[in-house]
Amino acid sequence: MAVPKKKTSKSKRNSRKAHWxxxxxxxxxxxxxxxxxxxxxxxxxxxxxxxxxxDEEE
Structure with a gap:
């Protein structure tokens, strides 16, 4: 059965964006x-x- 994933923290999200x-x-x-x-x-x-x-002009 499908289980929801944990939410990514804001700091991890911001870190990834800053690296990109x-x-x-x-x-x-x-x-x-x-x-x-x-x-x-x-x-x-x-x-x-x-x-x-x-080349000829110069």
Whole structure:
């Protein structure tokens, strides 16, 4: 027979939510850092195709 589960405490719920948000903030910081390095042209860890027209203009 089905038995109801115990209620999760507010502190455990808040802890899980804080951990999830912290992980998202860390990933957002990494993405921002990568975007800045790509725009500045100093990126070594990110490879992306460049058009031949862009190389000729510079």
């Amino acid at each position: 948000k912290h992980k998202a903030a860390v990933e957002a910081g990494k993405a921002l850092s990568l975007g800045k390095s790509v725009l500045s042209g100093r990126s070594n860890s990110f490879v992306y195709p460049q058009d031949e027209d862009e």
